Structures are given as structure tokens and as C-alpha cells.
Amino acid sequence: MIVNEGSAEIIVPEVYHGPGKRGTGFYNADQKINRDITIEFIKRMGVHTVLDGFGGTGIRGIRISKETGSSVTIAEVSRESYRLIMQNVERNGSQATVVNDSFECVLQHGVFEYVDIDPYGSPAPYLDAALLGVKRNGYLGITATDQSALTGSVPHKTRVRYEAVINNDTFRHEMGVRLLIGYVARRAASLGRWIEPMMSIWHGHYYRVFVRVMKGFEGAGRMMRNMGYVNKHTLLWDMYPDMDEGPVWKGNIQDDAVAKDVLGSAGHMNFNSEENRLLFCDMTDIARIRHTSLPPVETVLQSLVSYGHAASRTMFSPTGIKTDASCTTLEGIMMDALRRRSPA
The missing domain is CATH 3.30.56.70 (N2,N2-dimethylguanosine tRNA methyltransferase, C-terminal domain)
Structure with missing residues (x-):
């Protein structure tokens, strides 16, 4: 099957919508908005070197290579998917380099200003490698589709995977985004790194956050002041349960100037400076x-x-x-x- 997206024309075994499933050359049509916004983010931040850590069909890396001019490496651990990506790279005349190896191994052998983490399910297992491997003052683009854990709808997953408690209520998607950012921040701090959220998005079945990564325990200490617990009973309205949820990120979830430019260029979502406000x-x-x-x-x-x-x-x-x-x-x-x- 031939799919056209952005500047790319690729061969895919099958088109999926929604969370999808693991398979050779996985292509998720619902992630087009994610990829469009990613490309505009890379252009806005002036990134020159990119790692697409989970190649699939190669659509993300191929589009980034063609539409931003950045030097792109595509990592894919599956041999079958690697062959498909090579075919799609050649089909598009892309300059992207394709490596048949794991995300972690490729990170160890390159210097990347931007690392894209878009796995099947939770990004949690890959965060340490990305935080250590990205260039200082570089960026991570992180996709999470494990909303059952991040929204608290399966509480034991929330506790085990993210070491947190979240109430599955009206606020679950903002709390899910803030839990994701907070977990990245906690992992960063443990490694002597600190992060600054650049953009945060909820779209259907996934969350997408972009963060800048910097080095130093002093900065990590300042960053951790943004972590804490949320009690909606006291913060919002006394009709909500009196319970502490978290730990989550309580600071800004976007850089207004960056988000305004990127969302304006991508054209899919409206910029809203009030999204930095904690809950609603x-x-x-x-x-x-x-x-x-x-x-x-x-x-x-x-x-x-x-x-x-x-x-x-x-x-x-x-x-x-x-x-x-x-x-x-x-x-x-x-x-x-x-x-x-x-x-x-």
C-alpha cells in the first residue's frame, strides 16, 4: 500500500488508526498531526542533528530529513522493518541514515540535538538513555500512548510505572500530561539533568511533550520545585474529593513563544497561553x-x-x-x- 504524507510517499503493509499494535512497518495515520507538529518544532528550534529512535516505516525520519534539512538518523531494531525503511528512504531520495539497531545503542554512537521517542506504549523505559544521550541544551520529543496508566484509569499501572496516584476524573488528561512531564523531570534529576517543557499536547489516544534538556544538579534542584501534589478539593472546589494526587509537574507545560509559533505553522491546533495555568x-x-x-x-x-x-x-x-x-x-x-x- 502506498501512502502520501507531507513531502513523503512510502510503502506500508497496513494503515492503522488509534493506538495500533506492534508489527513490521507500523504506520499510524492518526499520528500525522504529531509528525507535522514535530517538523515545525525542529524548524523553529534550529535543530541540525536528529535521531528518530523508533523507525517503523521511516515516515517520521524521512519527512524530517526532506522538510527540515536536518541530518537524520533512523533507528529500527526489527530486521523486517529496517528493510522496509531502507526501501522507503531510497524511494524518496532521502539523505537519512538508517541503522538496524536499538534506540539505546544508536544513541551511544552519535551526537543528536533532537531525539524523538515514539514507542509502542510507554516511553518510560527509554527516558534514561535519551536524557543521557541527547546533546546538552538539546531537545526530546516524547509520545506516550499508555493513557490507562497516565490517567489513573488502571491505578496499579500508575503506581508501578510512574510511582504516582492519579484520580481518573474530568481532569485526567491534563493530569496525565503533567504526570508524564513530572516523571521525565524526576528521571532527569536523578541523572544530573534538568528539563524545561517547550510544548505539551493531548490529541486523542496520545500525549506529546517536547522538553529542553540541560545539565547540572543545581538546575535539577531548581526544576524540582515545580514538582508536587495536587488536591482539587482545596485548589478548585470543595465538591471534589479531599485527596492528594501526584507527584506531578505543577509548573508551565509550554513555552508560549515556541508553542505559538509551532502551532501556528502546523495549523492543526490553536495556541492558548492559559494552558500553563494549573487545572481548570x-x-x-x-x-x-x-x-x-x-x-x-x-x-x-x-x-x-x-x-x-x-x-x-x-x-x-x-x-x-x-x-x-x-x-x-x-x-x-x-x-x-x-x-x-x-x-x-
Whole structure:
């Protein structure tokens, strides 16, 4: 089967949607947005040397090579997939180098300003090698599809894999992203490294984060001040359970200037500076607890802004609002909007 994506035309055994499964030449069509954003990130950061650590069909590395001009190495441990990648590299006239070896081994024999980690499932087993192997002040692009662990929907996986407790509720996707960043930060600190989140995305079945990696225990100590536990009962609203969740990353999840440029160029998602705010108020939760219907989200947003509050939608919930107003204030605005809408 022939697939066209970006500047590349590749041969794939089969096209998958969703999390997919391990197989020769795995190609996931739903990851196109991920790859588009990655390419714009590499261009924005001026990266010259790239490792695509999990080649599959070679689509990511081939596109990066052709569309950014960076020097790209594609690692693929499967012999069958390696042969397919070689065929696709030649088909596209790409200058990418393809190595039939593991991600970890390839890292030891090259110097890369950007390392892409897009495995099947959790990136956790590969983080130490990437943090140690990437060039100082370089970048990691990390994809995680193990949402059952990161969102707390399978609690024992969350505890065993990420050494954390997360409540599987309305906030699970933001908490999942913050758990992922926090786990990368903790692994970095243990290795004398520290990270700075550049971008964070939730899209369907995966999370994608980009971080800058720097060296030094002093910086690691400063970084760890962003780690901690979240209690939604005290942070947001007393209707939520009184429990501590984490440890998670409580600091910024994006560099606004970078995210604005990259998302604007990629064209798939809107930039939102309010995403750095820790959690949000969710109108669906408020309506459920108050046993009311939902007023239009835009009406509530406009009212918040008219009262002088910062307010915007969030990628983490269709009825969530990132705001500096309290959830109690938001509740009052919702009730006012419903009263105005009701017939006299």
C-alpha cells in the first residue's frame, strides 16, 4: 500500500488508526498531526542533528530529513522493518541514515540535538538513555500512548510505572500530561539533568511533550520545585474529593513563544497561553453537582472576561475553562446565565 504524507510517499503493509499494535512497518495515520507538529518544532528550534529512535516505516525520519534539512538518523531494531525503511528512504531520495539497531545503542554512537521517542506504549523505559544521550541544551520529543496508566484509569499501572496516584476524573488528561512531564523531570534529576517543557499536547489516544534538556544538579534542584501534589478539593472546589494526587509537574507545560509559533505553522491546533495555568473549572462537573443544564460555554467565557477575569477554553475538556476566577465564581455566572435564558 502506498501512502502520501507531507513531502513523503512510502510503502506500508497496513494503515492503522488509534493506538495500533506492534508489527513490521507500523504506520499510524492518526499520528500525522504529531509528525507535522514535530517538523515545525525542529524548524523553529534550529535543530541540525536528529535521531528518530523508533523507525517503523521511516515516515517520521524521512519527512524530517526532506522538510527540515536536518541530518537524520533512523533507528529500527526489527530486521523486517529496517528493510522496509531502507526501501522507503531510497524511494524518496532521502539523505537519512538508517541503522538496524536499538534506540539505546544508536544513541551511544552519535551526537543528536533532537531525539524523538515514539514507542509502542510507554516511553518510560527509554527516558534514561535519551536524557543521557541527547546533546546538552538539546531537545526530546516524547509520545506516550499508555493513557490507562497516565490517567489513573488502571491505578496499579500508575503506581508501578510512574510511582504516582492519579484520580481518573474530568481532569485526567491534563493530569496525565503533567504526570508524564513530572516523571521525565524526576528521571532527569536523578541523572544530573534538568528539563524545561517547550510544548505539551493531548490529541486523542496520545500525549506529546517536547522538553529542553540541560545539565547540572543545581538546575535539577531548581526544576524540582515545580514538582508536587495536587488536591482539587482545596485548589478548585470543595465538591471534589479531599485527596492528594501526584507527584506531578505543577509548573508551565509550554513555552508560549515556541508553542505559538509551532502551532501556528502546523495549523492543526490553536495556541492558548492559559494552558500553563494549573487545572481548570469544568462546567459539566458544576452542572452535574448542581443538577442543572449547561449554558453555552461562550456565554460564560464572555461574562468572565467582562468581569475582568482571564478566561479561555482548554484542550483538556470541551466544557473546561482555564481562568483566574474561582470555580465558585464560575458557578455563579453559570446560574445567572441559566436564569437569563429561562422564560419569565
